[in-house]
Amino acid sequence: MKEISGSTTQAPAMPALEHHPLVIKPAPKPAEAEEVRHINVSASVYFPEEAQTDEDPFITADGSRINERNPREHRWLALSRNLLSRWGGHIAYGDSVKVEGISKQLDGVYVVRDAMHRRIRNRVDILVGPNDQINGYWEDVKLTKL
Numbered sequence: 001m002k003e004i005s006g007s008t009t010q011a012p013a014m015p016a017l018e019h020h021p022l023v024i025k026p027a028p029k030p031a032e033a034e035e036v037r038h039i040n041v042s043a044s045v046y047f048p049e050e051a052q053t054d055e056d057p058f059i060t061a062d063g064s065r066i067n068e069r070n071p072r073e074h075r076w077l078a079l080s081r082n083l084l085s086r087w088g089g090h091i092a093y094g095d096s097v098k099v100e101g102i103s104k105q106l107d108g109v110y111v112v113r114d115a116m117h118r119r120i121r122n123r124v125d126i127l128v129g130p131n132d133q134i135n136g137y138w139e140d141v142k143l144t145k146l
Contacts, residue, residue, distance in 0.1 A: 038144040039083075039122070043102055044137045046078065046125045047071070060113040062093035071129040078114030078125040083143075086115075091145050099124060101141040106134070109146065 048057040048066045058066045060076065067073060077099070083089040091097065095112050106126055116125055124143060128134045 038142045041080075041083075041141050041143045042123045042137065042139045043099065043106075043141040044123065044125050045106075045128045045134050047128065047130045049130070061115040062113050064113045066127065069129075071127050072132050074113075074127060075108065075110045076113040076127045077110040078116050078127070079112055080116045080120045080123045081118050082121045084112070084115055096146040097124075098144040098146055099126070099141060100144075102126075102136075102138045 046052045048068070048071050050057050058068055060066065061078070064074075064076070066076075077097070079089075079091060081087040081089075083091050085092040091112055093112055096109055097112060098109050100107050110124075110126065114125070114127070116123060124141065
């Protein structure tokens with residue numbers, strides 16, 4: 001025992017320290033971001049009119065109502081049924097998708113609101129208005145689910 005100076009009481013002995021080597025574990029790797037996959041599709045545009053839709057051209061397949069004055073402002077599109085989850089695909093109504101490879105005017109993010117005729121496969125159909133004066137058909141368009 002060790003004596004505390006100026007006191008008759010003895011201090012308790014210090015416990016012996018055990019030597020433990022310092023072990024540094026590597027930091028866990030951050031979870032890798034899930035790889036974003038895209039598919040190549042063809043693309044076209046459609047107008048909300050009976051000749052290109054059905055008897056109620058201003059209601060989409062998911063029940064959304066199209067603005068009759070400016071349909072393009074919605075940034076909505078239709079997908080071929082083979083891409084929609086309802087028919088075995090991986091994209092559902094209401095999902096956002098990114099379209100790339102058409103033009104600066106039409107490339108961007110859209111919401112899936114409509115379905116195309118069952119005979120059409122691997123295609124997107126972008127909703128525009130007849131006054132937008134946009135027509136066309138494009139191949140090798142990149143479609144990415146967001």
